[in-house]
Amino acid sequence: MGAGHDARTGRGPSVVARRALRTTLAACVSFFVCLYALDRPVAATYALFGVVSMAALSHIPGTGRQRVAVLIRTTPVAWVLVTIGTYLAVRTWTAVAGMLLIGFALAFVAVAGPRAAGAAPGLQLLYILPCFPPYAPDTLGERLAGATFGLLLLVLAEAFVLPEEPGPTYRRLASGAAGTAARCAAELGRAPYTLSAASTEAALASGESLRPFRVDEADRPAGPGLRDRALTHAGLAARTLLGRMVNLPPPPRPPGPLPMELESEVLTAVGRAVGESAALLDGTADSTEAAGVLRKVREEAASAAAREPPTTAARGRRRAALLEVADAAVALVTAAELAVRGRRAQVPCDVDAGRFWYAGRLAPGLWWHRVAGHAGPRSVHFQNAVRISLALAAARTIAGVDSLPHGFWAMLAVLSLTRTTAAQTRATVRVAITGTLLGALVTGILLALIGGHTVVYAIALPFVMLTAFRVGPVRGVGWAQGMFTLVVAFVFAQLAPVTWQLAEVRILDVVIGSLIGVVFGVLAWPRGAERELHRAVALLLTREAETVERTTGAVVEGGPGRTPDDEPLLHALTMAETAFAQHQSEPRTHEGPRPDWQAAMMTGHHVLWGSRRLLVRGGPAVGPENGARLDGRATGLATRMRREAQRAGRAPGDPEPEGALPPLGADADGPPGLSSPRFFSALAWLDSLAVDVARVTASGHPFGPARPKSPSAPGKPSAPGEPSAPA
Template sequence: MCAEHDGRADRGPSVVTRRALRTTLSACASFFVCLYALDRPVAATYALFAAVSMAALSHIPGTGRQRAAVMVRATPTAWVLLTLGTFLAIRTWSAVVGMLLIGFFLAFVAAAGPRAAGAAPGLQLLYILPCFPPYAPGTLGERLLGATFGLLLLVLAEVFVLPEEPGPTYRRLAAGVCDTAARCVAELGRAPYALSAASAEAARAAGESLRPFRTDEADRPAGPGLRDRALSHAGLAARTLLARLVNLPPPPPPPVPMAQEPEILTAVGRAVSESGALLDGRADATEAADALRRLREQAAASAAREAPATAARGRRRAALLEVMDAAVALATATELAVRGRRARVPEDVDSGRFWYAGQRAPRLWWHRLAGHAGPRSVYFQNAVRISLALAAARTIAGVDSLPHGFWAMLAVLSLTRTTAAQTRATVRVAITGTMLGALVTGLLLALIGSHTTVYAIALPFVMFTAFRVGPVRGVGWAQGLFTLTVAFVFAQLAPVTWQLAEVRILDVIIGSLIGVVFGVLAWPRGAQRELHRAVALLLATEAETVERTTAAVVEGGPGHVPDDRPLQHALTMAESAFAQHQNEPRTSENPRTDWHAAMMSGHHVLWGSRRLFVRGGPAVGPANSVRLDGRAAGVATRMREAAERVGAAPAEAANPLGEPPSGRSAADEPPGVSSPRFFAALAWLDSLNVDVDRMTGSDHPSGPTGPNGASGPNGASGAAGSAGGGAAGGGPS
């Protein structure tokens, strides 16, 4: 019954025990009150299953209070689903159509982030529950009251029973990264105007701390809302800033600050410190960020008027402009994350990078879901798979009058995984556990008979054991113990015999076979293959963007906003596949691929390309055109080689990438009439070479997922813990 998932923090024995206790208290208390105190068996049934569905079948991440907040917001949706299920169940065809459409929507909403994805399976169950006999629309009020009562007790239990201490939030982690960046900036302002090895290592470690899998799912900024998008954007900007500081070219000899450099570093340091204080709740001012924006415009205008005396000075100045740009992006995203629609975002800021500023929630939700409405999105694939399987199970249950057909659909929902191999392995264990549980259940039903009091006394202990042991010992134990639990529930609602266990086995087998069939037919490899394909497409699109942007710099001309929608979409698809990939068991794949670095490179290409296009400027001159074209060709070639490597079958992807262009001799010559835009393009291309190196390095794991790290039903677990949350780059996520 209980969904498997990859929530490493959520699977510890103490956490599982707390949740099992809360589920048992809320489910049994609501069941006993409705059944024995109020004599309302229908309300009792819906109260118990409402609590069980949202607590045990769902995987809502976070502490008890965080889970309770999600459940409160989901309650109106539960009322709508119960109402629709009650009225559509009267005819088989309407029940099947409803199952197909509603099942698809509830599974597809996983694209909205881990909280929505976690609640979706429980909401699916609340729609499935009234789809079976007795077909009694007249009892809708009792059903709604029972479900509401069960959810109310569950919310209270989550809040007050053994509450957990919350872990570090993403905002606090980002604030710490800002503090590290501020210290690095201060060090760069002192002789010898470069970071020490210890500071550079601290900066790299701080950047790594913002990888999504290092944060609990409940605290990842992966939702479609404005604040989540902005916080994700702030994390990406902070990592970019640290990378720019670590790789800042040394000052030209003798090592003395260039003109405006002390002023630039001071302004950056103040703005970054202010951003950290704003994220951590220590301040609410933004004067330093406003001053940095003004200084950036002045520095960019000054650079456009004056050609640098040497190439080294040109590179240093271009790199400082990159640092200022990352700091401005960090300050803007931070203000949006903290203040939401009340934030002040300058109209001319970064050519639409913050397109979501001021947008209302419905538009942002639509933007996220529309971006995944296609067969190449893993969220779309999962939604199609589970909705077809549920519709097939409902058809069989309705046509053949399958007794307790609800259990067959529950098996489809709880056992179907995102890959066919996972589903087959899960089904084998689940059927074995169900058969053993049914054997024990049949014996106990035969021995206890109609002694309802025995079932009532034993139910809390049996339920607690099921929800305590199942998540830890695996799906076989979960199915076996849940078989015993539901038998003890139904034995209190109506007289039962040992044949109830036989029906349970039949239903689970039918539901499991349906799940296997659709797991084989509909995208059987899950995100494993899709991730390779999506990242290969992303890298190929990046290479095209690099070449197109470089050509624009070489030719010169007025600034304009580029059409980068293909890159945005490729980045969104790669991030969603990466999110699901983190929650699937590993197969043989190239261990040298850092998938998260691949996502970061997509954002860096997107940001840098926009910046160079919008900036505009004169042509760079014939000699520097050759140099820039050569550097861009080298970067694009490496990206295409990486695309071929990750797009091939894992076993065939062993050929190493070509080495990056060696040396800087072509750019070390006097720049002549070259514009500062030339050096900005060089700095961008150099940073992309670093990204490709990181992506193919072996010392950057893409996130821990053990052999049992299976996703929940429909791939719900961790579904939106993407690599920086596509919103950061302005893509359709």
């Protein structure tokens, strides 16, 4: 990695230098105090590795103060892990069983979002450390005291030493988007009843700012809790509302599709409600009185539309689009109140329960919903947890059976070098072993020259550690492994007499750990998220097609409103977004144009929201002529979605799906006859999905197999991207 990295990602040179200084300060001070001032070598070891585990091995995103919050919450977990590891270490089989179970649990906690995923490797190391000799349960108190002291100094360093400036939070960005929507609503309520070019640009930019990859990982609302889910929902609703406003058709004249007074009343209510939501999200107000007015006005507009069927398709479309604006605004204000007030928020019963199913649920139930959704072999979180837990258990078995000296280094190599793809693991291992060999060579020479002069090691340790934590994240894994070899040698040289053979042991452990990582990388889902992404998107497109057909059929037949059964589509969307998020962090393995994964996922969101809106409200049948129009449009869309699902799910070398594709549907600009407002709402929904499907298929065969790269071609990282919603 070069020196030009964005500081927002937490890996720019200045950010890395600050973190290296804080880590070195906390680790060295805690180590020296415990070893030289208190003469407690066990406590000194745990103090130093407690800091290294949570500051260097972990990748907790955010500013120092945000990391402090994570460290405080995880400290009790660290106590439990050190305690369990101490007592299970006395027998190899108990240590291996514990490694298998705890290793899986700590890796699987990534389902809780980036902050939990970032802390997991460090917690793994805190369990690994007491799993090796000396097996001394009587020193548990000293181990816990040392780890606690080190973590305490790390918390103080993160909070007060060279703190970073926080970036914009997702909540503030959602507030800004809601404020932009309020201004757009005010402009749409005035002649000429359309947005100016400047307002359109501002609306699009505000919606783009809510895309997850534009927000630091620490500020993404990706957790399973109620507030995080609601804030994610608020961001999606804000993006939907802004999009509906930008694409709102101009009112046909004379007369308008609704009485102009009522249309103006709808837009005024939307503007006031989302303006209050903006202030609520920003923390400058605590009132949402306009939300109730908006819901009432929306119902009045829907009733008025039902009483006065339009005489032209243009008028019907304007009316349907205006009601969609009101629905998106209701979703935004409801989600914003849930995000700020949590379970204290009042969600009216007239709002579709399926959209806000999480409102009022307790945290354990929401956690279980998230965990259960990923508890299967099709989840990349599950795959990663199985892979790393099996590799760690194998390393612990080898270390216990063969009495591998300093065996925890082998497990540390497994933990730090294993990647989500076999190819990436092999490439990382080659560089890591090279760096370790060079670092061990330098270490052996220095140990032979310095000998038993402990003072020299103590003086040099802070400088070596600062260099390691400063250079490693910037120059790559080879430099990190080589410099860390020096660090551990200088640490152990102060704990007990050492010779140049310590470097030899370090090489042996890293090689063994690396080979274990490669083996399990090959055996367990070697292609990482790539193949899983193909499967997930194929299933998502199939579910989208089924939902389009089922929803259109319900609109054509008419009937009372009902809660849709959209759990299969929602689960498929979650699996696809999770796989896509991991796929973005993996190197590209093929040349040529990449599939437009995000177009398929954005289509999933549009299918989900539109289906809910149409099914919950119900309505009369649309009539034979209009029913045939909707059926034709839905059939064309569903067929194209299934064709893309076949392309996404096929293996390389499989033939292209055959057969002509039906048209997406005839234009419906003719006289609509007497029809319910649901016809125009469904027509607008299918029209927008036709645009989405055209985007998915725009590159010809976006899910076809690409030409493999030549063996000599270097790996090229994928371009930045993100799931369409925080996972």
